[in-house]
Amino acid sequence: MHLLSLITAFAGLTSAFPAAEPHVLHEKRDHAPVAWKHHTRAERSTILPVRIGLKQRNLEHAARYIQDVSDPSSPNFGKHWSSEKVANAFLPSQETTDKVTEWLVSSGISADRLSHSVGKNWVEFTATVDEAESLLKTQYHVYQQKDTGGYRVACDSYSLPASVRDHVDFVMPTIQLDGLKPVAQANPAYNALAINLTGLTGTEHCNQVITIDCIRALYDLPVATTNHNGNELGIAEWADYLYLPDLKVFFENYTNPKIPSDVTPEFISIDGGKPSNLTVALAEEVVESGLDFQTAYSIIYPQGIRLYQNGDSVNVDSVGTFNIFLDALDESYCTWGDEPYIDPAYPDPNEGGYTGPLQCGGAPMSNVFSVSYGQIEGALPRFYQERQCNEWMKLALQGVSVIYASGDSGVANRYNSGYNNTCLNAQYGYVDEFGTKFSPSFPVNCPYITAVGATTLLDQTNNTNGVSEGEQAVVRFGSGGGFSSIFERPAWQAEAVQNYLDKYSPSNYTEVQFNHSGRAYPDVAASTWLCARPSEKH
Numbered sequence: 001m002h003l004l005s006l007i008t009a010f011a012g013l014t015s016a017f018p019a020a021e022p023h024v025l026h027e028k029r030d031h032a033p034v035a036w037k038h039h040t041r042a043e044r045s046t047i048l049p050v051r052i053g054l055k056q057r058n059l060e061h062a063a064r065y066i067q068d069v070s071d072p073s074s075p076n077f078g079k080h081w082s083s084e085k086v087a088n089a090f091l092p093s094q095e096t097t098d099k100v101t102e103w104l105v106s107s108g109i110s111a112d113r114l115s116h117s118v119g120k121n122w123v124e125f126t127a128t129v130d131e132a133e134s135l136l137k138t139q140y141h142v143y144q145q146k147d148t149g150g151y152r153v154a155c156d157s158y159s160l161p162a163s164v165r166d167h168v169d170f171v172m173p174t175i176q177l178d179g180l181k182p183v184a185q186a187n188p189a190y191n192a193l194a195i196n197l198t199g200l201t202g203t204e205h206c207n208q209v210i211t212i213d214c215i216r217a218l219y220d221l222p223v224a225t226t227n228h229n230g231n232e233l234g235i236a237e238w239a240d241y242l243y244l245p246d247l248k249v250f251f252e253n254y255t256n257p258k259i260p261s262d263v264t265p266e267f268i269s270i271d272g273g274k275p276s277n278l279t280v281a282l283a284e285e286v287v288e289s290g291l292d293f294q295t296a297y298s299i300i301y302p303q304g305i306r307l308y309q310n311g312d313s314v315n316v317d318s319v320g321t322f323n324i325f326l327d328a329l330d331e332s333y334c335t336w337g338d339e340p341y342i343d344p345a346y347p348d349p350n351e352g353g354y355t356g357p358l359q360c361g362g363a364p365m366s367n368v369f370s371v372s373y374g375q376i377e378g379a380l381p382r383f384y385q386e387r388q389c390n391e392w393m394k395l396a397l398q399g400v401s402v403i404y405a406s407g408d409s410g411v412a413n414r415y416n417s418g419y420n421n422t423c424l425n426a427q428y429g430y431v432d433e434f435g436t437k438f439s440p441s442f443p444v445n446c447p448y449i450t451a452v453g454a455t456t457l458l459d460q461t462n463n464t465n466g467v468s469e470g471e472q473a474v475v476r477f478g479s480g481g482g483f484s485s486i487f488e489r490p491a492w493q494a495e496a497v498q499n500y501l502d503k504y505s506p507s508n509y510t511e512v513q514f515n516h517s518g519r520a521y522p523d524v525a526a527s528t529w530l531c532a533r534p535s536e537k538h
Contacts, residue, residue: 023137023159026168027381029175031430034379035146036177042140042153044130052100052123053169053387054092062393063490065089066448069397080399087332090394092121096167103164107135118360119332129153136160136171143177152177170383201256206457206467210527212256212298218457218467218527223257227302232266234366235292236308236325238373241276242293243286250294259297265305268363270328271346272354273309288372296370306366311344312354322371322443324358326391331361333391365400372405374480376413377440378424379431382486389446389487396448404444406451406522407480411438411514421478426512429485438482438514444521445484447493453522454479474528483518493520 058065068076081089097116100123105111113125129140136158143152154177160168206214215221244264251259267275276286289307296305310325323343327334346358377385392402407413412421413431423435431439444451455471473479483489489497497520505516 021161021163024162024165026158026160026165027170027175027383028157029177029430030428031425031432033143033177034431036143036152037146039142039144039151042129042142044128044133046129046140046153047126048129048132048140048153048173050125050127050132051172053171053383054096054100054121054123055167055169056090056121056390057093058089059390062390066393066396067492069399078399081397083330083332083398086394086397087119090121090390091119092167097123099164099167103161104135109135117332118334119330121332136174138174169387170381176381176384200254203467211254214467215299215527218471221299224300224303227304229304232304232306232364232366233296233300234306234308234369235265235289235296236310236322236369236371236373237273237289237292238310239285239313240288241274241280241286241309242289242307243276243278243281246281246286246290247293247297250290251297254294255298255301259301263297263301265293265307268306268308270308270310270363271324271344271359272312272314272348272356274312275309292370292372306364308363312346312348314348314350314353322373323388326388328359328361328363329365330391330394333394334358334360365398367399368401368403370403374405374407374441374444376431377442377445377484377486378413378429380442385442385445385486388443389448392443392446392448401450402448403450403452405480406444406453406525407441408477409439409480410478411482412478413439413441437512440482440484440514440518441480441521444480445482445487445519447487447490447519451480451521451523453481453525454528455525457527471525471527473525479522479525479528481520481522483514483516483520485515485518487519489517489519493523 065081068074069078069080071077097120101111101114104114104123104125108131109125109127115124116122117124127135133139136155138155138158140153140155143154144150145152153173155174158171158174160171200209201211201213203211203213203217205211206217216223242265247264248261251261251263276289280286293305293307308325308328310328323333324346347353347355395402409421412423414421420433422431422433422439424430424437424439425432425435426437429437443449454474454477456474456476457467458469458472500520501516
């Protein structure tokens with residue numbers, strides 16, 4: 001009797017996923033990795049840390065949810081959601097969890113090998129290459145990074161059962177290979193000492209150096225006078241460091257009213273993030289961070305600022321993409337260990353790396369975050385970008401504003417620091433030295449990010465206050481702008497973008513060059529070029 005029951009139960013389980021059920025292509029890499037080369041086939045016994053991102057509920061309602069709390073005409077304007085309400089609203093359905101679990105168990109991955117992330121939106125387990133290839137109908141290879149000689153295991157495509165595919169965002173490790181270091185948007189920094197101007201305030205030299213007084217005059221900004229605890233501005237940095245002696249010099253020479261020289265931001269270390277020192281200052285790894293904090297303090301002091309220093313900068317990808325920052329802010333997003341295929345791994349296995357666990361939640365939440373880094377839409381998997389964009393959406397529901405620089409490469413992009421600006425292959429959309437399709441940036445392609453472009457002052461020869469002639473798009477470098485090929489244009493920008501397309505877009509720029517129906521950026525632009533900053537090298 002018991003034997004018959006067991007046989008019946010097993011038959012019912014296997015019939016849910018018959019062997020003949022077809023697998024459907026889920027993700028595919030359409031090009032050779034930019035920074036990697038094929039080495040060998042992966043050993044069948046190699047152990048892989050597999051992560052499956054489950055589809056979340058209610059994402060189709062996200063725009064409506066955001067509009068409800070952000071539109072001044074809405075009765076719920078300003079009634080932002082709690083983190084608990086957000087987590088529950090987008091929790092994967094029980095059907096999704098059950099369907100993926102049943103598929104894995106019926107394929108030989110026993111239930112006791114499976115675990116779930118804190119937010120219940122990731123399934124994780126370890127599997128051999130042989131098991132993973134059978135599950136995903138793929139082949140794994142070992143790739144070698146061209147610059148460092150390091151090795152990674154990845155595949156070129158993978159498939160899922162037709163009945164499972166709609167319940168899964170993506171699987172790692174699979175095609176995620178071109179992990180990118182966020183590229184600092186440092187071109188706007190200008191060394192004021194090169195023109196020997198110190199103790200500079202006022203608007204007399206705005207055509208040479210942008211001071212805080214130039215900014216106030218240009219945008220009619222008042223001198224800030226208040227400091228509310230809990231309302232600290234958050235500035236996030238990756239592999240670039242705030243050198244405090246530079247900040248002191250800046251306060252003493254370029255602020256008006258003068259900011260006390262002992263003012264420093266609250267330091268938030270994420271996954272081994274370290275303070276700066278003279279070594280990184282001499283290596284010019286302080287430019288972006290210095291510009292960020294000097295400008296922010298000049299505008300908002302005495303309001304406080306937090307410095308979120310991300311990653312230990314030891315792992316080849318330890319500066320990763322932006323997921324480790326989001327993991328630290330939102331425990332429900334955390335994957336219990338982002339893998340080193342796009343995101344860095346912690347504890348860091350490299351010598352001198354951070355030995356603590358990946359930070360899942362616990363970092364203080366600011367109401368406004370400012371980030372001056374970016375990556376390339378065409379170099380990262382679509383599902384990966386969509387999932388991260390949804391996390392920015394969740395922050396917006398909680399009343400958090402996230403502001404990103406739009407980039408320094410115009411309609412092109414840099415793969416990583418040290419690489420030339422490139423566009424995309426027109427047919428497949430990958431990074432291509434000879435590409436003819438414009439290259440949008442990430443994450444400013446996400447409609448829940450506020451993207452900020454750069455302007456410069458018009459000819460100031462005949463004006464008296466240094467800014468009266470107004471602004472134009474910066475010309476010394478290409479301020480980033482473009483149209484996403486992944487995210488659709490949100491309704492709130494439809495009228496403005498259509499006006500641009502009708503009146504200003506060159507007629508010979510067709511869909512070959514950019515996606516005319518995509519999310520457009522930047523959203524706003526502000527003066528950037530000729531900003532003053534101290535430098536250890538001068």
